[in-house]
Amino acid sequence: MxxxxxxxxxxxxxxxxxxxxxxxxxxxxxxxLSISATTRAPRQGEIDGKEYFFLTRDKFESMIEQNQLFEWAEYVGNYYGTPKKYVEEQLELGxxxxxxxxxxxxxxxxxxxxxxxxxxxxxxxxxxxxxxxxxxxxxxxxxxxxxxxxxxxxxxxxxxxxxxxxxxxxxxxxxxxxxxxxxxxxxxxxxxxxxxxxxxxxxxxxxxxx
Amino acid sequence: MxxxxxxxxxxxxxxxxxxxxxxxxxxxxxxxLSISATTRAPRQGEIDGKEYFFLTRDKFESMIEQNQLFEWAEYVGNYYGTPKKYVEEQLELGxxxxxxxxxxxxxxxxxxxxxxxxxxxxxxxxxxxxxxxxxxxxxxxxxxxxxxxxxxxxxxxxxxxxxxxxxxxxxxxxxxxxxxxxxxxxxxxxxxxxxxxxxxxxxxxxxxxx
The missing domain is CATH 3.40.50.300 (P-loop containing nucleotide triphosphate hydrolases)
Structure with missing residues (x-):
């Protein structure tokens, strides 16, 4: 199967x-797991690649342009989205x-x-x-x-x-x-x-x- | 549901x-249950409406014509098929x-x-x-x-x-x-x-x- x-x-x-x-x-x-990406600043104790992928606006926008996100939205001035790559890697691993x-x-x-x-x-x-x-x-x-x-x-x-x-x-x-x-x-x-x-x-x- | x-x-x-x-x-x-219909003769002990609905060829062929069977086939000179009505009644009952x-x-x-x-x-x-x-x-x-x-x-x-x-x-x-x-x-x-x-x-x- x-x-x-x-x-x-x-x-x-x-x-x-x-x-x-x-x-x-x-x-x-x-x-x-799926880890979301965001442009908001990490809060105390939050680690990049754990709670979120913390990205600059430039990086996030280039990901949007290159269709590297399943979905994204802007909320209170910050971007939030789901990067494809990380999810796809896990699916490939079964x-x-x-x-x-x-x-x-x-x-x-x-x-x-x-x-x-x-x-x-x-x-x-x-x-x-x-x-x-x-x-x-x-x-x-x-x-x-x-x-x-x-x-x-x-x-x-x-x-x-x-x-x-x-x-x-x-x-x-x-x-x-x-x-x-x-x-x-x-x-x-x-x-x-x-x-x-x-x-x-x-x-x-x-x-x-x- | x-x-x-x-x-x-x-x-x-x-x-x-x-x-x-x-x-x-x-x-x-x-x-x-689904009960099949057939034109073959009942064997000893077989009851109409239990093992099969035992039908005449005329009746079976009129059911074919009136689209009252989900599917049917002829096998060694006898018809076999699945009457819709009985199945649909049970589905309606849940x-x-x-x-x-x-x-x-x-x-x-x-x-x-x-x-x-x-x-x-x-x-x-x-x-x-x-x-x-x-x-x-x-x-x-x-x-x-x-x-x-x-x-x-x-x-x-x-x-x-x-x-x-x-x-x-x-x-x-x-x-x-x-x-x-x-x-x-x-x-x-x-x-x-x-x-x-x-x-x-x-x-x-x-x-x-x-």
Missing amino acids: SKKGILTVVSGFSGAGKGTVMKELLNQFDYG KNVILEIEIQGALKVKEQFEDALLLFITPPNAEELKKRLINRGTETIETIQKRLIRASEEAEYMNCYDYIVVNDDLKACVEQINQIIMNEHSKSSKNKEFIKEISNELEAFKRGEF | SKKGILTVVSGFSGAGKGTVMKELLNQFDYG KNVILEIEIQGALKVKEQFEDALLLFITPPNAEELKKRLINRGTETIETIQKRLIRASEEAEYMNCYDYIVVNDDLKACVEQINQIIMNEHSKSSKNKEFIKEISNELEAFKRGEF
Whole structure:
């Protein structure tokens, strides 16, 4: 079966529990890391190539020009993005890599990397999403309303994802995502090499090399 | 998530262990049955609607004409086929149905039922297939050679399947197939209803129904 790593992109509504799901996935299973690039200054203790690749604006912009990023965005005057090279190296080594990216970024990854697996994490219904946002207890009603309006806009893109994963029970959700990624290795579209090999071997029998 | 049953079609090389895998799947998990139709006479003890739907040639041919079969073939003077109605009833009831059908039949099912999930079972390599056919001890070298030649022709269609499942370890293979089918319920293409519902609920928040 396909030994190359699978590139998975996880998105979901704010309040769906993406962060916790990602943390559990990376804790429990052996996924390859993705390291983002940024032009913001390193904070105390942050190491280049660990928390981020810290780049100058010139370097970042030349990477944009040379199409070396899966996706990028500018946020509060700084660039943030996902360098292709580091991810591709890990995939070649057979590591599955998971990226948590918001929807527009996720769709950009898919455009450039057709084999990417897109997962969308959602609570079982909108009422539950509202409840979770309220229960966080960290945000004003206005902020929660803004998040729900944003979720309503984001819902239009759910069809672009390969799977919709309901995060009702954390353990079950994490397990399901891991299973989906493992089974992705068995997709026929990802096993052209295997199909070719077994075809050639069978062909040899046909030629009488029994 | 999608409550409608998933229609799965399993094919694979003769000697890949399909029969045992199917038996284990139906034993261990709660799958809906498919009952084939045939024009051959019932054998002693066979009950209409249990082992087969036993039909007259006229009835079978009228079902062909009215497109009421997913696939059919004539074998030693008798018709065999898969009636749509019985399968569709079970899918509507939320039962997952698995059909074991050879390649041409499987592709016919997919043509008529786009949502069907196609799985191809294979041993890890051609040498292992040969070994299994020899170890059965029931067939002459000539028959084994014929089966391998047929496998070589069948290999050309592996790309048409959704997943290639290696049957190396029976238990793992059965588990993987069941997982693939379970996760199929989370495909976004099978959850248009869910996406629509959560979108409408979120839309209501946007209109201020908070």
